[in-house]
Amino acid sequence: MSGFRLNLRDGLGRAVDHDSKINFTFDGKNYEGRKGDTLASALMANGVSIVARSFKYHRPRGIFSAGSEEPNALVTVHSGPRTEPNIRATELELYEGLEVKSQNRWPSVNLDLMAVNQLPGKAFSAGFYYKTFMGPSRPGHKATQFWWFCEQLIRRAAGLGKGASQADPDKYGRMNAFCDVLVVGAGPAGISAAERAASAGAKVILCDESAVAGGSLLSSPELLDGEPAFDWAEERLAELAEHENVTVLTRTTVQSMFDDNTYLAVERVADHIKRPAKHQVRQRAWNIRCKSAVIATGAIERPIVFAGNDRPGVMLADSARRYVVEFGVSPGKAVCVFTNNDTGWLAARDMAKNGVIVEAIVDVRKDVPDNIRAAGEESRAEIFLGAAITATNGFQSLSGAQISEFTETSGEVGRKLxxxxxxxxxxxxxxxxxxxxxSQQGEKPVWDAELQAFLPGGAISAWHGAGAMAGKFGLRHAFRSGEEAAVKALADAGLGEGDSDVPRIEGDEIDYAPAPVFEINSGGKAFVDLQHDVTSEDVRLAHREGFISVEHLKRYTTLGMATDQGKTSNMSGLAIMAEARGKPIPEVGTTRFRPPYTPTALGAIAGESYGHLASERLTPMHDWHVAEGANMYANGPWLRPESYNRSGESVEQAYIREAAAVRKGVGLVDVSTLGKIDVQGPDAAEFLNRIYSNGFAKLPVDKARYGLMLREDGMLFDDGTTWRLEENRYLMTTTTAGAGQVMDHLEYHRDVVWPDLKVALTSVSDEWAGVAVAGPKARNVLKGCVSDCGVSNEDLPFMGVQKANIAGIPVWIARLSFSGEMAYEVYCGAGWGQELWNVLMKAGKRFNITPYGLEALSTLRIEKGHVAGPELNGRTTPYDLGLGGMVSSKKNFVGATLLKRDAFHEEDRLQLVAIKSIDGQRIRGGSHLVKGNKDEPGRSEGNTTSTCFSPELECYISLAMLEGGAARYGEKIYATNPVRDCHVAVEVVSPHIVDPDGGRMHG
Amino acid sequence: MKRAVAPHLGTIKMRLTCPFCGERDHQEFTYRGDASAKRPAIENDSIEDHRAYVFDRANPDGDHRELWNHTSGCRMHVVVTRNTTTHKVTGCEPVGPWAKTMKARS
Amino acid sequence: MTRYSAWSILKNALKGNKDWTPAWRKPEPKSSYDVIIIGGGGHGLSTAFYLASQHGITNVAVIEKGYLGSGNIGRNTTIVRSNYRLTPNSQFYEKSMELWRELSHNLNYNVMFSPRGVLNLAHTPGQMDTYAERGNQMRLMGVKSELLDRDQVARLNPGLDVSGSARFPIEGGLLQPDAGNARHDAVAWGYARAADQLGVDILENTEVTGFLKEGDRIVGVETNRGEIRAAKTGVAVAGSTSRVMKLAGVEKLPIESTVLQAFVSESIKPIIPTVTTFGAGHLYVSQSDKGGLVFGGNIDYYNSYAQRGNLPVWEEVTSELVAMFPNFARLRLLRSWGGIMDMSMDGSPIITAGPLDGMYLNAGWCYGGFKATPASGWCFAHTIANDKPHALNKDFTLDRFKEGRMIDETGRGPTPWYH
Amino acid sequence: MVDFPDRISPLDAVAEPGVFGTDTNSPKVFLSENLCGSLIQVQAWPDTISVVEKALETLTKLAVPKAPETAHSENVSIIQTGPGRWLIDAEVEGLEDKLRSKISAKNGAVTGLTHARVVVEVKGPKAAWVLASGIAIDFSLKAFPVGTSQVSHHHEIGVTIHRTSEESFDLYVFTSFARGIWHWITTASSEVGYAVS
Incomplete structure (x- = not known):
């Protein structure tokens, strides 16, 4: 191909600004284009013919189409973190300073040494990889190391462009949109549908993938209402854009259709400029929910497969015509048109009319209608009927074509002409x-023998096809079908019919039905899938080897699996297979198109989540923790302080200091993250009694009780304390991570299982800030700041709950202990949480009160044998954790029955124990318990769950699950941790290490 | 810790009609499975009855009556009738204490 | 039948590739077989292959409703691993690994098994402990595993966001170095070809419409191509389990069918070496030999037979992918598709004789079915041939739900959509 | 008059007054945070709904609205958030206690949520546009008229939205997630320019 820019004049090259100059580079070389050009039209105007290399054989490839169906002309745009591979030159809008590189070639696109791949020729056919590379098999060892070696090399040669290695600096956005009628495609059918729908008062969104909407109208030679189609479209689209009910989105591709009329469209907000402005997103995902849709996505021209058809210079006829008419660029100095239908002739005529030399028109048909013959004459081309192109020649680009006789009915190639x-x-x-x-919705297409094409099948969702997409070719049909589809869509949306005018059309009326010729089989390499180098011989080979179903064909040859998803190749492949099988095309089937329609940036689908994956959940004291240097730790959505490291302290040193401070004096910890549920109602007690495994019916007012909640299958689900605040009002607390699930669990049982119980459930996790004050001096601290309530053992006994006041802040104080020390949990309104914390810190100052984090909290409860998340792993029962005493036998509750199953009562189940390091070595998290030494550990008999250094025992300890563990106290085994390279001798002990009688917390 | 570090970052999107809030994306709802699984009465402690409730599912290919909770809306439970092959939703009925006082919206 | 080799390729190339013959025959169904396997997917085909090659039972038919391999074997993310925590799972999947390593040779078909490593990322110290626990279990079961710190992870996967400011900062990860990927379709074709060579009849486009019964015993099937009798009938139909079993009168099972979507990007030059999973959500990604990033995440929770999913999973999966690899944001999604998963109530499979006489069931693969393909066939063939389970699948019974012996790797309990 | 300490909002530290984003000369979104006086949730049982409605009417002097309608007076708004469930946003001293004494457990439940929500006001010509970028409900006037409310979510975080005029919305967001919501709103608003007061 040696394209060039035609003399731009009125009516020619309407898409480009005739007087502009845009500088851009391709592979480092400077070129000049015009505003409105695509990279493809600009390269063509500059005579660049080889733009890319094919995937497998690295054959030189040129520009094949003028739109998103492009299989060949893939380039890499930008560099550094914005590097974007595999961009179709046919869609890339030119801007000043655009830098583009060719890809998948070495060293250059004109001289690609990787083209040696094509030398093995026929050996490198479909199925090649499956049949070899197994390598020799050695006795006793048949692992395919040979393949593993070869694969490294193959991976390096495969792939197209190179991706960026640094984070994308741009932003992405999202928009949730609702409308009555979504119109996909702003060509004649789409414009007509949108106008009609808007006229009936519908809220309309009209999307078009191009920068300039209008579709085929942008290059139609027809006059509409007496004006050029381009002008007409421009005016109508401007009117639509002004309409208050209509949103027109250009550069917006509707990528996929989901259930219930939900669509994903992606708007390329800033891809046509060098980089997005500050605060501007690069692309925006539109999640569109409509009541109905008009799909007016047009049709894609397909080629005829013939020998040598991949040489740069071979392209789709209508695309060639569009380059001439829209962009004012001639695709070559001498063009030959090869067609099986009338549209090829019109392309020849329109090109010739605009100054392109059309050497020949070759049509497989013996005869053509008179008006078409006239169009041919207008083009001044030599006409060959009943003929085909059977070979091409040229060094890298095309220089000539062999025309031979061809019989349409038999497919026979005759003498050379x-x-x-x-x-x-x-x-x-x-x-x-x-x-x-x-098709993405699984709607099976139907074959139209007349058009030799599949048409969309019946609709699952509410959509209506219009224009060429629905087989309504030509402007007259497009306009009319657009209106008709809009009327149906309006009915779906419950709106009236509206009205609109179809324009008066002057121009050709032609037949779009082609002759049923998909391939000229004259020997020689004829490509079906240009990007993936799948030849017609590959298709026939697949047939010989039994890969005859369409899906097998696709998977075995990779036909249609390239970045163009086979938009221009699937039909040819199918037709060749049908011929090989001797069956009509519809019996061979069609492949289902998979979303998205065109490749879609991952960042765009992630939308606003890119750079902001999930919101953090913060306690009222968050800023204080951060200011005090706490390491913040992700616990579900929450961030919690892990430990407050003083300078030079490691996390371990910090938590040991903090835990020891609690045991010896007093500490405070932020427990605002606990799930909190307000349970009220006359049946609240009964409800809780059914939900918890232990009794709750008789809990007195002003008392809290620790409760176990089971799943219906008998496994432990969550635990926490529940406080009876009034006769019919409880505050339930849950684990931090379990809060949401517990709420769901309660609501399910309230709504679905026992709807007759009067229970109101409200999450109050965000209402209450919580601070636990723990340690032998805890009471002294509270004494110094609490009013309206005593904190002595008499006033506030263990598990007691009281309303009180601290420095003017109304609080609830509960005498609860997770640490085993004397402890109080103080709750207040979240807005006062920081103030409460400050008051407690101040009141505790003379007792050297120490804030402690999650690690110390965990250490204290491990020493005490309290279970938490790691032990509540969804595979443990109350019995396993030594909590059998909390399983009531006097009532039924959720999980009671299946807990009775045999397997839950076997003696060798994993049971909760503690282990302590015998020789001072550190027990690390994730250890398994074994009998053997490091070299021969033997099988796993259990594992550690929560591990820490115990300041109380001054050694490493861990809670653990051990087979039959409850009967094994005193046994000496090993905690092995090969992935962390440790093997520690340990003694099995009771999990209640610190203060087993509970004297401290009751004191 | 078996609990996922992150919350579930998304659920699903078809459109369901909540009897209270109106039509919304599925994403606002939590799926709770087959609505025909009925818990045995609180007095019933037959292992077989409970096993069937917890584990046995018809898993039909076609219309499926299933429970959803409008977690991000009014938090009502609804029984949705949905075809598992076409995903077409043909019913959204309220369940729970308020079911009797409200009609399914369409 | 040609033996595949570099030599056969050359020889055939010289003859213009005209002499290649079908990879497997397309026989007419016989009126009876010793064993019928319903389901011409990975598990059904591997079962047939091992019945013939390990147990000498060659009079076998594999009955497939559509084209061979049209189910999940052809629509998964191709990951092969055995990094499990619970003993029944870890020993079963390690058997599978052992078979994977030799599979190309044993089938004379390159299934492109590629042990490039599977890396699970951890985001908190607690998660590191959980991974250590799993890694140690693997070591104790004889499976290679390594616990990596943040620097080691960063060296392995340079594009990862290992910054401390990430929403879920990466703490480290668990690597199974000899886990990896295989070419999914090739597995189906390789098993089919090898089974066919041993005499197994593969009957494509043959739909089971009912079961033949004598008393309570299953004695064969009715199909759209006539009745086919057999002493033993195995069912290995993954997402279709409930509908096929209903034809046999089994109305309920501890299984629900849901959609799992998978995604592939455009081809690019190698950018990630291993299979990598995001530990603060649910996402797994690897790069195919062709260069596409292949990734997936959660199922679309609701019951479905539609083989297509919805947008929220797209958003969730891509959000997690670009959070993990922010350099992927400009790469582009090429294609997505959905498969139907037979989610069991505890997330673990069922390979068992029964539930009816003369019948055998292989189901409940959730979304771990691909990697299990060889061991699943191996164990199912053993179970069918001997009328009792292999030691490796003795725990994968239907009775376990009644007895309380669930194998619940995630601990989420009887909520199949969370497994 | 009980004198409580000042409440601290999680947005205090991040909602810095000023004008930000693209077009700082004419911001299209105006954001502010309003601490509600008190926020109380009232729930009825199906057979006591009239008793509860009556109590509400007596204490607030407002007719109890049916969702999506809301009711207002100078110092009270009532929003229905579920069947038999209302949110009362009031600048009335001691309303929670009064409600609690009027509505016994036999008739319903009263829950204080004053600290559990932060109210963010989003107004301006692009307010609906910004909200639609993160919340999947239809913000058109027809679907979401002035004076009505909807309960929805942003990335799984629940939010109750009250449209107070054509161009202004009150968002009731969970306190612990308030900064996340604020981050989203300000990021989305920066594309069109926003002012914080």
Missing amino acids: KKIGCDCIAVSGGWSPAFHLT
């Missing part, structure tokens, strides 16, 4: 309706 010099073959093999979106 003429060798013609040309640098562009514009080929048209008919049109395939673009029903990708509807």
